[in-house]
Amino acid sequence: MNPTEIILIAGLIIFLFIFLFIKMNKRKNKYKYFPDEWKDYLNKKVQYYNLLSDNKKHRFENDILTFLNKVRINGVDTDVNDIDRLLVASSAVIPISDFPNGKPTQTSTKYCFIQILLTKNHLKL
Secondary structure (H helix, E strand, C coil), X not given: CCHHHHHHHXXXXXXXXXXXXHHHHCCCCCCCCCCHHHHHHHHHHCHHHHHXXXXXXXXXXXXXXXXXXXXXXXXXXXXXXXXXXHHHHHHHHHHHCCCHHHCCCCHHHCCCCCEEEEECCCCCC
């Protein structure tokens, strides 16, 4: 093989890796709106949500949608439903949801994980 062929093959391999990396990490926004059932559930089960004003509730809901569209939540030997995902996202958003001036810091909006795994609870109470 001559040097031109080697460079061409190496470039093709690099391009293929970049293409696959971008394609695998690009997720479609599955969650586009916040269902009323979720609002009802949060009102019943999440005390923090009840304490928010209507404007802050709307922002909190948008933060949950952003989280759900960026972070995969999967089960290990268990099924995960949308309510499970809602509760995980709520738990992740609560600590960063109430910043002065209504704006979180740049670092707090970048989630440091791409996937959360939920497992069965094997504790017997």
